[in-house]
Amino acid sequence: MSCTAPGHPRLPGRPRNQRPDEPEDPRHFWLRQVKPLLRKHVTPFFLFSLRPLQWRLARADRALQGIPVKHWWSAKTLTLPPLWQWWRKEGRGIEVVSEFELRAALAEGFTPEAILVNGPAKQDWLPGFERCGLRVNLDSPAEAAVLLPLAAKYKWQLGLRLAPGVCRSADSRARPGQFGMSLPELREVLRRARRIGIEPEVLHFHLGTQIPSADWYAAALEEAATLCHQLHWHPQVVDCGGGWPLDGALDPTNRPLARGFSIPAFAQALQRARKSFAHLKEFWLENGRWLAAPAGVLVVRVRDLKTRGTVRYAICDGGRTLHGMVSTWERHDLVVLPERAGRRVPTIVTGPTCMTFDVLAEAGLPRGLRAGDHLIWMHAGAYNLSWETRFSHGLAPVLWHDGRVVQQVRPRESFDQWYGRWMPAPADPPKPRSG
Ligand SMILES: Cc1ncc(COP(=O)(O)O)c(C=O)c1O
Numbered sequence: 001m002s003c004t005a006p007g008h009p010r011l012p013g014r015p016r017n018q019r020p021d022e023p024e025d026p027r028h029f030w031l032r033q034v035k036p037l038l039r040k041h042v043t044p045f046f047l048f049s050l051r052p053l054q055w056r057l058a059r060a061d062r063a064l065q066g067i068p069v070k071h072w073w074s075a076k077t078l079t080l081p082p083l084w085q086w087w088r089k090e091g092r093g094i095e096v097v098s099e100f101e102l103r104a105a106l107a108e109g110f111t112p113e114a115i116l117v118n119g120p121a122k123q124d125w126l127p128g129f130e131r132c133g134l135r136v137n138l139d140s141p142a143e144a145a146v147l148l149p150l151a152a153k154y155k156w157q158l159g160l161r162l163a164p165g166v167c168r169s170a171d172s173r174a175r176p177g178q179f180g181m182s183l184p185e186l187r188e189v190l191r192r193a194r195r196i197g198i199e200p201e202v203l204h205f206h207l208g209t210q211i212p213s214a215d216w217y218a219a220a221l222e223e224a225a226t227l228c229h230q231l232h233w234h235p236q237v238v239d240c241g242g243g244w245p246l247d248g249a250l251d252p253t254n255r256p257l258a259r260g261f262s263i264p265a266f267a268q269a270l271q272r273a274r275k276s277f278a279h280l281k282e283f284w285l286e287n288g289r290w291l292a293a294p295a296g297v298l299v300v301r302v303r304d305l306k307t308r309g310t311v312r313y314a315i316c317d318g319g320r321t322l323h324g325m326v327s328t329w330e331r332h333d334l335v336v337l338p339e340r341a342g343r344r345v346p347t348i349v350t351g352p353t354c355m356t357f358d359v360l361a362e363a364g365l366p367r368g369l370r371a372g373d374h375l376i377w378m379h380a381g382a383y384n385l386s387w388e389t390r391f392s393h394g395l396a397p398v399l400w401h402d403g404r405v406v407q408q409v410r411p412r413e414s415f416d417q418w419y420g421r422w423m424p425a426p427a428d429p430p431k432p433r434s435g
Pocket of ligand 1: 074077118119206208209210241242243244286287288289290
């Protein structure tokens with residue numbers, strides 16, 4: 001039984017979130033994976049699988065055929081060591097934005113050349129990494145002042161991050177983000193780099209997340225080409241960042257998040273842009289959400305049911321506050337296990353924390369839903385592990401399906417781990433003697 005928000009029309013034929021190139025309906029795929037686990041594993045737990053990620057990559061490769069494109073794994077989107085291992089063995093690189101992510105990438109065996117360092121304010125922590133061959137995208141003149149001498153010393157491959165105007169002019173995103181550089185800033189950094197004999201090879205931009213249309217990328221590429229012309233700069237790589245929107249999920253008004261986005265249109269934008277960058281060798285992409293979200297689910301169990309007027313609450317052992325922060329702005333499919341009969345009843349699925357905010361989903365669920373039933377929250381693979389909390393509870397276990405078998409790769413957090421992180425309380429000062 002798969003349920004969507006009340007009132008959302010179900011498309012006839014192929015299920016709404018199944019792509020023509022997915023070999024199996026994702027809901028059936030996840031049901032097959034989850035069912036046997038319920039005998040052995042107690043909820044809540046996350047389950048990740050390599051299969052949906054492979055389907056995604058195959059789909060991207062088909063759409064971008066004939067265009068030189070390299071995908072970087074966005075470490076912040078999903079930090080999952082066995083997945084990173086697989087990705088590394090495929091000969092792919094990882095994009096990191098913090099000291100911990102860089103250390104984790106090195107610990108998992110990525111070579112410096114396979115690590116792309118992005119993000120703002122890197123001058124605070126990157127100088128500690130005296131590694132040759134890193135790839136580093138500079139985000140500001142202040143960063144450049146500290147990092148350029150190191151880039152020369154350690155032969156880092158440098159990129160410059162542009163703040164594209166499209167982020168400012170389109171729809172509600174009226175504020176420019178804090179990332180990247182304006183034209184005068186780029187000019188200054190380029191001048192400083194050239195003065196010490198470095199020619200940056202990568203032009204980078206990241207438009208944000210859930211980008212509504214491929215036109216945004218086309219506009220950013222056009223702007224980037226104009227700017228490169230003005231700066232007499234010929235990058236070999238154009239890094240378009242991440243941002244492909246998640247198909248298979250809805251926005252808070254129940255409209256598909258990816259309704260205006262087309263990967264073939266994105267491919268056309270890249271094809272057109274190839275002509276504008278004379279020295280271009282390849283494009284880089286850093287899509288996080290689009291690749292990772294379908295690769296994971298959250299499995300929770302209904303612990304209590306309450307009816308309040310026309311609404312039913314299903315209080316579960318996992319939810320938004322602890323495990324599903326993205327449910328704040330995304331609506332994901334829920335699968336009920338076992339399948340239950342009865343007409344759909346508007347149901348608010350909550351987690352166990354003492355916050356009315358803790359709403360994982362609002363969905364039409366079957367009247368026959370019982371306490372003890374399981375719910376599979378789909379598309380949980382992106383950003384939820386990164387944003388999980390310890391709000392009154394410990395962290396949930398994480399299971400990994402490598403395409404053949406499932407194994408637990410992170411245990412449930414124990415009380416000692418949850419509470420034992422604190423330093424022992426300072427000893428009381430000796431009491432003054434009386435008398
Ligand atoms: C520089 C950069 N690249 C890639 C990503 C991944 O974005 P998304 O998950 O929307 O694809 C982000 C997300 O914040 C980012 O900041």
